[in-house]
Amino acid sequence: MSQVDFASKVGVSFHSVNRWENGRNRPIPLALKQIKKLLHNNIGEPGENLLTKYFSNQD
Template sequence: MPAIAASELADLVRETRQRLALSQVKFAAKLGVSFQSVNRWENGRTKPLPIALKQIEQLLHQMGETGKDLLAKYFSE
């Protein structure tokens, strides 16, 4: 998995969540993390753990065409 800057991670989390049409609370529940974690990620205060990034990558795969550009942008090596 390529190294992603904190600001890019914030964009990745926000864009993924918005494309799934989920609130931060519902997105957090889907990933099994707290709402505060998602909020901190989107504000660039903290970065998701590798396991959470893997879950986000899997969600993008499940989205098919809708998530293809984000996969290419953030997860292609």
Template structure:
């Protein structure tokens, strides 16, 4: 699983790759805009469930998300 200090980088990289605003990304994950904002600004860490959702999203992206899966989720 991703290291806590890396979660902000992961979320920002993924959101930018998908070309989504924080609000759009939050809606996609079923969380609030302030939650995504706190994650990206390192004021909070995603829950295990949120990280599972993010991992699932990367898996759905196929080849375009493979590098992020490898970077943040390989053990």
């Protein structure tokens, strides 16, 4: 999935996603919630692995 597609699905700009990937910024809590929902609903096993890695200590 491209950064543009991902940004569209999360509801943020491409530039925000680019800054996250380059470590210049972190997603705000609302964006994290959207990312978690996207991973859970749309990506399957790779998404589940990412959920476990990055969101296992949240909720």
